[in-house]
Amino acid sequence: MRIPLMAGLTKILLPLLLLLSVAAASSPSSDAEAVSRFQEYLRIDTAQPTPDYAAAVAFLRDQAAAVGLEARTLEFAAGKPLLLLRWPGRRPSLPSILLNSHTDVVPSEPKKWEHAPLSATLDEASGRIYARGSQDMKCVGMQYLEAIRRLRNAGFVPDRNIYVIFVPDEEIGGHEGVELFVASKEFKELNVGLVLDEGLASPREEYRVFYAERSPWWLTIKAKGAPGHGAKLYDGSAMENLMKSVEALRRFRTAQFDLVKSEEKAEGDVVSVNFAYLKAGTPTPTV
Ligand SMILES: [Zn+2]
Structure with missing residues (x-):
């Protein structure tokens, strides 16, 4: 999701990270319970293209109730529920914190598992x-x-409102999920100051925070050229013209990749270019 970070990021983020590390304090039995709740969530089949969103939202609503959070199910597109949870803060007029995750997953090939x-x-x-x-x-x-469960059990009350959303359809572009949500009055009412979105899972206590967003850009190149017989050599054929563009892009790609390989830039700081699909030519002697 693309929501600009407000100024004062560290002012909001550092206390939040401290909170999360406080929340990490746990007992073996509470850890085991957390793991089995996680397994239960994983067993709900939310794989695209036919995710069982109803089951996921029902499970998460139960979890929210057990934690003591207010829950609202919003449905901006039919059959694609978005779950919005609220943990009221002491000073609700402050910009809020929004914690986002998506409920759908990509498909799998069970035979390879x-x-x-x-x-x-x-x-x-x-x-x-x-x-x-x-x-x-x-x-x-x-x-x-x-984390919220443990903080609440410890009697903690946040300064700001904290919202947690579970959104559908992220794996297929989010057009009927978060895209409709951020355009809604419900979203505006949250007065969001900071969003934590998808990052990397960490097997240890460290939590890596990224503060950049990459935007996809689909480029379609359509090459035209002179037709002719395949037995002749001539200039300006469509494939020759296409190759000029492909070569220019390949050089740009290599230059960007070199910056990553030499560790001059991180993977998220360069433009990644990949050729996805090629449709060209005719399977006849005519070019
Ligand atoms: Zn994801």
Whole structure:
């Protein structure tokens, strides 16, 4: 989602990270319960293209009720519920914090998996949980809820309103999910100052924070040229013309990639260009 970060980022973010580290204080039994709640979420089949959003939202509403959060299900597109949770702050006039995660996951090919993708099998020895969505990004959504659960149990009340949203359709562009939400009056009413969105799962206590957004840009190149017989050599054919553009893009791609390889820039700081699809030519002797 593309919401500009407000000034004073560190003023909001640092206390939040402190909060999350306080929330990390736990007991073995509460950890085990958190893990089994996570497994339960993973077992709900929210894989595109037919995600069971109703089951996911029902599960999350139960979790929110157990944690003591106010819940609203918003449906901007039919059959695509967005769950909005609210943890009221002491000073609700301050800009709020919005914690985002998506409920859908990408499809899987079960035959290529050691454990069924919806089994959420826990390997006791390594502590690993195998499931589609375990990283992208059901783990983050559950971490938000577990952190809030522990903070509330410890009697903590935040200064600002904290909102947690679980959005549909992120894996297919979010057009009927967060895109409609950010244009809604419900979103404006939240008075959002800071959003924490998708990042990387961390197996340790460190939490990496990114503060950049990459925008996709689809470029279609249509090459035209002189037609002719394949037995002749001539200038200006469509494929020759296309190759000039491809070569220019390839050089740009290499230059960007070199910056990453030489560690001059991070992966998120360059423009990544990838050729996705080529449709060209005719399967006849005519060029
Ligand atoms: Zn994701």
